[in-house]
Amino acid sequence: MKCFQYYFKDKSRSRGQRSAPELKQRSTTKTDDSSCTTDGMINSSCSENSQRGISEMYEEKAHNLRVFSFSELRNATNGFSRLFKIGEGGFGNVYKGSIKPADGEGDPIVVAIKKLNGDGFQGHKQWVTEVQFLGVLEHPNLVKLLGYCAVDGERGIQRLLVYEFMRNKSLDDHLFNKAYPVLPWKTRLQIILGAAQGLAFLHEGLEVQVIYRDFKTSNVLLDEDLKPKLSDFGLAREGPMAGRTHVSTAVVGTYGYAAPDYIETGHLTARSDVWSFGVVLYEILTGRRSLERNRPKVEQKLLEWVKQFPADSKKFGLIMDPRLENQYSMSAARRIARLADSCLLKSAKDRPKMSQVAETLEQIIQDSSEGSPSKNSFEATGNDDLIDSSKKLDHVEASKSWKRRMAHLAKLSEHVDDASRRRFAIMQRAKVP
Known part of the structure; x- marks a missing residue:
């Protein structure tokens, strides 16, 4: 059975701008126990049944994406000025820009423009992956891709993506950057619930399963109302086809968030995302990153540190984010810690589905809001107050x-x-x- 790796081939110079990146066969490969593309992405050409893959779904929806010229995006960012830079990552830099509506009518639209570094084929593959996935995926908790730019000119390869602008940056900024106001307890719960619903949609809400593979606080963006949206789909992969238990890929992601079973075997499943979600749940509770080198050695790795303070123990409150100043429900915090523990189970098959995680979070939030004031005030009492x-x-x-x-x-x-x-x-x- 043959599988194909796809790449973008720009024909704008000879045939004008296209409505979407053109996908063309390049090479074939096969992994140890599952057929897939060389970049780890399962395509429908590898399927043993009639289930459509992302590439087929993309071909149907690609016309919804807007094709921008490089000069248009350069002007939108004042020549990619540092003053317009709002972020950076492995892919490249992100700039705030202003573009005209597609029909040319109305006020300019504020957008985020991600510009590929341009060095290396790996970045290009991630760009293609992101165009494919976000060209197909639509959900309130996923960032919206408005369009792209792909030019092969005398000045080299230019690859850019244009997204809706997320005014409040990321969950990472609000949790860990002391320059931001403290993120209130209820807001934290609503944000992590929205993120869970976004992941549940990827895993169970489509005709093909999507594994996000890079869930972390910096990839959870926040709009003007602090509603969360998952971003950066460059590492996303289609899940295993019928009859398969996993996808075999090269291990990629962010240290501290990748599931140990995935790191050890290269076997990728939706439960790999569940593990990452468990890590972020503890970050929400503690206000600490998964890894902090500037802390004492016994506290540097978050998951190892919190093991000393089980959810049902009297000393559990010692892990809670001190910036919350005891303004939280201790009973809800304990339940969230137990939920995180279930997401972090060693055996992937024993972890809950993301839909179950989202339902549990929703119930915790509901129970917390319905609790009597006297009960909540008692549960919110910290250890120092109890002493x-x-x-x-x-x-x-x-x-x-x-x-x-x-x-x-x-x-x-x-x-x-x-x-x-x-x-x-x-x-x-x-x-x-």
Whole structure:
């Protein structure tokens, strides 16, 4: 069975701008136990049934993407000025820009423009992958791709992507950057719920399964209302076809978020994303990154550190983000930690599906909001407050005990005084002649 790797071939110079990247066969390969493209992406040409793959779905929807000229995007960013730069990654730099609507009518649209570095074939493959996936995927919790630019000119290869602009940057910024206001507890839960729903859609909401493969806080972008949207699909892959248990790929991703079973075997499944989600759940609770080299050695790796504070233990509260200042539901936090633990189970098949994770999170949020104020205020109490309360109770009990002892001594004193008076009266009477 043959499988094909695809690449973009630009024909704009000879045939004008196309509505979508053209996919053309280049080479074939086969992995150890599953047929796939050389970049790890399963295509429908490898399928043993009639299930469509992303490439077929893309061909149907590609016309929805807008094709931009390089000069148009260069002008939108003032020549890719550093002043317009809003981010960077392995793919390249991201700029804020302003473009005219497709019909030329109305006010300019603010967008985010990602520009490929241009060095190496790997970046190009990720660009093609992102165009394919985001050209097909539509969901409230996935960032929207508006269009692309692909030019092979005298100045070299130019590959760019144009997205909707996400005004509040990423979850990573709000959790870990001290320059940002503290992200409130309820907002954290709503953000992570939206992210879970986005992943559940990828895993179970399409006719083909999509494995995200790079879930982390920096890839969860936030709009003006702090609603989350998953971004950066350059490492995404189609899941295994019918009769297969996994996709075999080269191991890629971000250290600290990749599932250990995937790292050890190269076997990629949707439960690999579930593991990554479990890591982010603990980041939400603790306000710590999965790896922080500047902390004491025993605290550098988040997952190893939190093991010392089980969800059902009295010392669990010690892991909670101190920036929350105890403004959270302890019972909800414990339930989220238990959910994270289930996502981080060693055996991939024992981890829950993302749809189950999303349902559980939704229930935790609902229960937390419906709880009585007295219960919530008690559950939100931190360890220090519990210790202070304990000391106050001890003081009150000591005070009561002291009063009881003094009252008892007073009674004894009265009894002694009465006996002394009686003895004195007897003595006086004995002296009378």
